[in-house]
Amino acid sequence: MEFSAQQIADMLGGTVDGNPDVTVSNLSKIEEGKAGTLSFLANLQYQKYIYQTEASIVIVGNDFKTEKPIAASLVRVEEPYMAFAKLLEAYNSLQHQKTGIHPRSIVSEKASLGEDVYIAAGVVIGDGVTIGNNTKIYANTVIGDNCNIGNNCLLFSGVNIYANSQIGNEVSLHSGVIIGADGFGFAPKGSGYDKVAQIGNVIIEDGVEIGANTTIDRATLGSTIIRRGVKLDNLIQIAHNVEIGENTVIASQSGVAGSSKIGKNCMIGGQVGISGHLKIGDGVKIAAQSGIAKDVEDNSIIQGSPAFKVSDYQKSYVYFRKLPSIIRDLEKKLKN
Structure with a gap:
């Protein structure tokens, strides 16, 4: 045009x-x-x-x-x-004005499709699925039974959404995203492990965008929840029963362990690791490659592994860089 x-x-x-x-x-x-x-x-x-x-x-x-x-x-x-x-x-x-159902897709007779939907070749849509108006689903995407997908969503090629997942309106899922795979739940038994069934689901609210090859695990019980307006980069792992608050953004290669709760309006850099069962407050900023092992208060700015207040980290780093010369000076003084 x-x-x-x-x-x-x-x-x-x-x-x-x-x-x-x-x-x-x-x-x-x-x-x-x-x-x-x-x-x-x-x-x-x-x-x-x-x-x-x-x-x-x-x-x-x-x-x-x-x-x-x-x-x-x-x-x-x-x-x-x-x-x-x-x-x-x-x-x-x-670029996303296509409509219609490709003849080489598989759509259950028990699925419900809205108006102006596009279903590409190789797409599989299971029983009881609801697809909202103007949603576009690209090649080889698989949507399991009883999922709900809202209006104006974009599901790029190769997305996999497991059964019972709930996706809001205006959500974008890029290629390779997996929603609702089993959480990493195993109970020690003797010299091995028994798998703990993961019977919950994933809820993704309106306006969320999830980058390529990011995975969001289903809850053990209840729901893993991605709140309204969240933006997740490529290659992120969100574990079972995690909750991420509204408008939080997380950069690539970060991971959030099971049952941790992240507040709203947080900014989390790349390669951050967040341990399980933690509470990260609202408005928190976490620098790249930080490791989070304890709860974080609202509006904190932290860095390091283990992470602590960014101003203290930067002061400590000055001394850390000088550590070899400090040790040499100390050794000289001890010899004298």
């Missing part, structure tokens, strides 16, 4: 400097812009490229002042980065 500079300005509540009728049909980075593409300038570090780019339209801030002529038409807005993000979302949504 093509859009003119004026149409884009109207969409973003901006104004046009240049030709309002010039059109674009694709997006580009400003330094790689080609004719017929739309780009943006938010970071002035890239300002030099606006005079070189071949992009037909560039989104800039209202306060941007030109130093020499610019070939592109400019769309002026209050916040160029956020405006471009809005366009990216609109562009992305255009």
